[in-house]
Amino acid sequence: MKIETIAVHAGREIDPTTGAVMPPIHLSTTFQRAADGSYPNGYSYIRGDNPTRRALEEALIALEGGVAAATFGSGMAAIMAIFQALRTGDHVIIPEEIYFGTGKLVRELFGPWGLEHSAVDMSNLAAVEAAMQPNTRLVWVETPSNPLLKMTDIAAVAEIAHAAGALCACDSTWPTPMLQRTLALGADFSVHATTKYLGGHSDVLGGAVITNTESDFWTRLLLVQRTGGAVPSPFDCWLTLRGIRTLPYRMRAHCENARKVAHFLADHPKVCVVHYPGLESHPGHAIAAKQMSDFGGMLSFQVCPDKLHSGMENALRVANRTKIFTQATSLGGVESLIEHRYSVEGQNSKTPDNLLRLSVGLEHPDDLIGDLEQALASEIVLSNADQADFRGFYPRKSA
Numbered sequence: 400m401k402i403e404t405i406a407v408h409a410g411r412e413i414d415p416t417t418g419a420v421m422p423p424i425h426l427s428t429t430f431q432r433a434a435d436g437s438y439p440n441g442y443s444y445i446r447g448d449n450p451t452r453r454a455l456e457e458a459l460i461a462l463e464g465g466v467a468a469a470t471f472g473s474g475m476a477a478i479m480a481i482f483q484a485l486r487t488g489d490h491v492i493i494p495e496e497i498y499f500g501t502g503k504l505v506r507e508l509f510g511p512w513g514l515e516h517s518a519v520d521m522s523n524l525a526a527v528e529a530a531m532q533p534n535t536r537l538v539w540v541e542t543p544s545n546p547l548l549k550m551t552d553i554a555a556v557a558e559i560a561h562a563a564g565a566l567c568a569c570d571s572t573w574p575t576p577m578l579q580r581t582l583a584l585g586a587d588f589s590v591h592a593t594t595k596y597l598g599g600h601s602d603v604l605g606g607a608v609i610t611n612t613e614s615d616f617w618t619r620l621l622l623v624q625r626t627g628g629a630v631p632s633p634f635d636c637w638l639t640l641r642g643i644r645t646l647p648y649r650m651r652a653h654c655e656n657a658r659k660v661a662h663f664l665a666d667h668p669k670v671c672v673v674h675y676p677g678l679e680s681h682p683g684h685a686i687a688a689k690q691m692s693d694f695g696g697m698l699s700f701q702v703c704p705d706k707l708h709s710g711m712e713n714a715l716r717v718a719n720r721t722k723i724f725t726q727a728t729s730l731g732g733v734e735s736l737i738e739h740r741y742s743v744e745g746q747n748s749k750t751p752d753n754l755l756r757l758s759v760g761l762e763h764p765d766d767l768i769g770d771l772e773q774a775l776a777s778e779i780v781l782s783n784a785d786q787a788d789f790r791g792f793y794p795r796k797s798a
């Protein structure tokens with residue numbers, strides 16, 4: 400079956416007691432035990448498992464082509480479960496360019512607990528190979544990366560990890576199973592903040608890990624999920640499942656709009672760099688074209704400085720001027736968002752201070768482009784000579 404059909408039908412069956420076509424939300428925290436002590440319907444207590452969560456997990460297994468899934472109360476809880484399933488003294492490799500929260504978790508929480516890590520440029524396969532140690536248990540991939548949209552060749556990195564007896568996990572939140580077949584490419588775990596595109600409407604927090612092998616590591620991960628208990632509520636599962644039904648069609652429109660916005664920005668004189676893997680000038684374009692079916696709804700761009708303002712000042716001015724793009728964090732909803740990541744990430748951030756990240760939503764692309772056009776319009780007009788100067792500062796159009 401094609402993914403559109405899977406998205407509509409997976410994890411959904413006609414309710415045997417009522418005939419309801421759409422699944423009910425099972426709120427019961429506890430389930431009846433039989434006289435012999437067994438649980439005839441397979442459920443005993445809501446934290447361990449419950450029918451609404453199972454429906455969501457089955458849908459995720461089908462979407463990713465995996466064999467098992469575990470859902471969590473947030474994307475970070477899902478990510479954390481993988482690191483918690485490791486052991487003290489293990490070593491992990493993470494990308495230099497990584498979602499801020501994941502990097503912080505590894506450095507500030509798991510570091511003191513005795514998890515070693517190396518941060519490498521994942522686009523440099525030799526660097527990944529060189530960073531492997533005898534105690535490396537996991538290589539963490541995030542592609543496209545947040546917020547610079549760097550691309551990692553999942554198949555190549557998974558091969559390096561497996562050759563050394565390590566596992567490979569990939570944060571697939573941005574591409575979603577619609578655009579990237581993470582498990583088929585060779586990763587052992589596909590991880591999602593379902594808060595983003597899978598939920599799709601900016602109204603539910605959640606996370607998931609899907610695997611294609613039920614190994615001992617997976618058993619430990621389920622221990623973290625079920626005993627640790629950072630699980631999603633039945634209502635959250637139901638909302639996420641409802642979002643999944645339209646995922647393929649939403650992703651098509653997100654990609655189409657983002658492509659148009661990226662081309663508009665790439666031609667704009669006040670924009671120094673556009674980070675979008677769909678642009679041929681993007682250094683990761685070839686990998687993106689190989690491992691993704693389209694280039695996604697996320698992009699970022701860097702605003703040029705001018706005679707009076709730094710690039711950061713101009714970026715903040717643009718973010719403050721948009722009317723359709725809401726200045727807010729997060730991504731993957733129907734509404735377009737704009738965010739100055741540097742000020743969100745704080746002073747240790749490596750994100751360029753003139754960078755704005757866009758989550759391109761489902762509004763009409765002409766309206767989105769018009770909004771950015773008016774926000775970029777400024778009373779300060781750059782002379783050709785100034786523009787040439789700024790181009791010396793920043794490589795133009797792609798980085």
Ligand SMILES: Cc1ncc(COP(=O)(O)O)c(C=O)c1O
Binds near residue numbers: 474570572594606
């Ligand atoms: C790539 C990526 N992974 C994980 C997360 C964390 O997800 P959550 O906010 O649901 O914990 C985010 C949040 O923005 C993200 O962008």
